[in-house]
Amino acid sequence: MKIARDQRMTVLTAVLPLLIGTSAVSLEKWQTAGDARLLSRQGERLTLSAKEAATAGMLSPARSASPGSDAVLASADVSDAAAGAITFSVHTASGETIGYWQNPTNISRGRAHAVMQVDKPVGPLRVFVGTHRKPSSATLENVRWEAVRRGMSFNGSMYGAIVHGSNLEAQSFKARGKKLVAVRVLIRRLKENDGPDLRVRIFRKTPDADPYPTEQAVAEATVPRERIPQADRPREEITIALAADTVPGTTYVVEFSPSAPCEKDNGFLLWGGIGTYPGGCRYQNGSAVKDWDLHLEAYDAM
Numbered sequence: 001m002k003i004a005r006d007q008r009m010t011v012l013t014a015v016l017p018l019l020i021g022t023s024a025v026s027l028e029k030w031q032t033a034g035d036a037r038l039l040s041r042q043g044e045r046l047t048l049s050a051k052e053a054a055t056a057g058m059l060s061p062a063r064s065a066s067p068g069s070d071a072v073l074a075s076a077d078v079s080d081a082a083a084g085a086i087t088f089s090v091h092t093a094s095g096e097t098i099g100y101w102q103n104p105t106n107i108s109r110g111r112a113h114a115v116m117q118v119d120k121p122v123g124p125l126r127v128f129v130g131t132h133r134k135p136s137s138a139t140l141e142n143v144r145w146e147a148v149r150r151g152m153s154f155n156g157s158m159y160g161a162i163v164h165g166s167n168l169e170a171q172s173f174k175a176r177g178k179k180l181v182a183v184r185v186l187i188r189r190l191k192e193n194d195g196p197d198l199r200v201r202i203f204r205k206t207p208d209a210d211p212y213p214t215e216q217a218v219a220e221a222t223v224p225r226e227r228i229p230q231a232d233r234p235r236e237e238i239t240i241a242l243a244a245d246t247v248p249g250t251t252y253v254v255e256f257s258p259s260a261p262c263e264k265d266n267g268f269l270l271w272g273g274i275g276t277y278p279g280g281c282r283y284q285n286g287s288a289v290k291d292w293d294l295h296l297e298a299y300d301a302m
């Protein structure tokens with residue numbers, strides 16, 4: 001995505017001193033990018049209406065990424081977006097695109113979150129929200145973004161684990177930061193519409209507790225079924241936002257279960273592999289499966 005040089009310079013001088021942190025910047029201070037005729041802004045709400053493939057959206061003021069961050073978490077309340085209608089992207093001050101996301105599924109209504117990994121950011125970053133090379137009719141509201149840091153990470157797509165009414169899947173991990181804000185997983189729904197939503201809970205695991213205690217979740221999220229890609233879609237992680245205060249070095253468990261009882265055919269498929277992640281392991285119905293890890297990344301606030 002190319003940003004006109006004159007626009008870039010205008011914004012960079014207007015936002016000095018650069019903001020650091022997660023403070024929300026009103027869309028009023030964002031700048032139109034692409035074809036301005038295809039979008040309208042009313043307060044914090046942005047409406048996209050591109051009948052043909054087009055690029056149109058808004059670009060945030062530049063903000064210095066916190067030292068040590070290696071990803072950006074962007075989010076917005078989204079309505080009536082077909083798959084691919086919403087693009088979030090991350091740019092350097094010189095306009096280079098270093099992070100990119102399009103919604104992999106329809107979003108009828110709800111908050112969309114995306115973690116975009118970036119190489120160690122140098123200098124201030126800007127975030128684009130809008131549509132990129134797609135037809136789009138959607139609304140976005142209350143857009144936020146923050147620099148985050150990846151903690152736990154295990155990449156495995158060798159084996160599948162099915163989450164259903166009588167099979168809960170979980171993965172333990174060592175917290176790196178003080179506030180977990182999101183996890184990313186490789187997951188698919190096994191039937192398009194027929195089945196429950198996905199419940200994700202985080203538990204603190206005491207060292208001698210096996211199975212892990214499940215009385216009190218430190219964070220919980222429900223992901224609508226429509227937001228989990230179907231089995232035939234390309235493999236791409238989805239971001240699940242959570243807000244858990246964590247103690248660095250302490251072990252936690254992220255657990256995946258259906259929001260209501262369901263048969264195996266109506267469940268979800270999670271990917272994993274041989275457990276080379278040293279800080280934890282997969283749990284199946286609360287029992288450790290020590291030679292396995294689930295494909296998982298955890299992200300902390302800066």
Ligand SMILES: [Ca+2]
Nearest residue numbers: 275277280281
């Ligand atoms: Ca392991």
